[in-house]
Amino acid sequence: AQSVAQPEDQVNVAEGNPLTVKCTYSVSGNPYLFWYVQYPNRGLQFLLKYITGDNLVKGSYGFEAEFNKSQTSFHLKKPSALVSDSALYFCAVRPHNAGNMLTFGGGTRLMVKP
Amino acid sequence: DTAVSQTPKYLVTQMGNDKSIKCEQNLGHDTMYWYKQDSKKFLKIMFSYNNKELIINETVPNRFSPKSPDKAHLNLHINSLELGDSAVYFCASSPQLTGSYEQYFGPGTRLTVT
Numbered sequence: 001a002q003s004v005a006q007p008e009d010q011v012n013v014a015e016g017n018p019l020t021v022k023c024t025y026s027v028s029g030n031p032y033l034f035w036y037v038q039y040p041n042r043g044l045q046f047l048l049k050y051i052t053g054d055n056l057v058k059g060s061y062g063f064e065a066e067f068n069k070s071q072t073s074f075h076l077k078k079p080s081a082l083v084s085d086s087a088l089y090f091c092a093v094r095p096h097n098a099g100n101m102l103t104f105g106g107g108t109r110l111m112v113k114p
Numbered sequence: 115d116t117a118v119s120q121t122p123k124y125l126v127t128q129m130g131n132d133k134s135i136k137c138e139q140n141l142g143h144d145t146m147y148w149y150k151q152d153s154k155k156f157l158k159i160m161f162s163y164n165n166k167e168l169i170i171n172e173t174v175p176n177r178f179s180p181k182s183p184d185k186a187h188l189n190l191h192i193n194s195l196e197l198g199d200s201a202v203y204f205c206a207s208s209p210q211l212t213g214s215y216e217q218y219f220g221p222g223t224r225l226t227v228t
Contacts, residue, residue: 041222046217
């Protein structure tokens with residue numbers, strides 16, 4: 001069975017500074033990896049995904065994520081945080097051969113302060 | 115032109131009642147899902163439907179029954195509601211069951227059982 005760990009319940013960063021939200025995973029075989037964002041009282045919105053190939057994936061709103069197979073990590077990054085980036089971020093994983101059943105991490109709340 | 119919609123947005127009811135939550139997607143997707151998000155924001159898949167057939171059924175009480183009148187709709191019916199059923203329920207869809215497709219989420223239905 002697959003699993004996802006987001007070790008930080010909350011990440012605080014000042015506006016304009018770079019941000020990183022961490023994610024590690026455990027899965028049999030090759031993974032599809034996803035990041036979603038949830039704003040208050042809203043559904044999840046897709047940010048980006050890793051399928052195969054280039055380890056650096058670029059997504060919506062200036063976010064990017066780096067796939068590291070040896071460390072089984074898929075950390076979300078942004079060079080310059082905005083106050084409007086404050087939200088709940090979820091990492092998710094699915095093995096290539098497991099239908100479309102996503103396993104989500106517990107979520108990390110990102111707080112960007114002016 | 116909302117992609118995935120759910121009704122109602124809020125649902126307050128008493129223990130023992132039966133209630134339904136409706137979900138519709140206008141994306142032409144083949145697969146739909148129901149997720150439960152608990153008070154700690156943890157997300158867990160409950161069901162998925164592919165071409166009107168239930169293909170994943172996690173360890174969910176049989177008080178919960180998904181019903182799909184057609185490919186665009188996946189409703190969630192809950193019998194004999196319990197306090198522990200209080201949560202936010204999200205509907206989602208994806209183009210196919212397999213492949214690297216991301217899922218598209220509805221806005222959620224906040225269920226409160228008193």
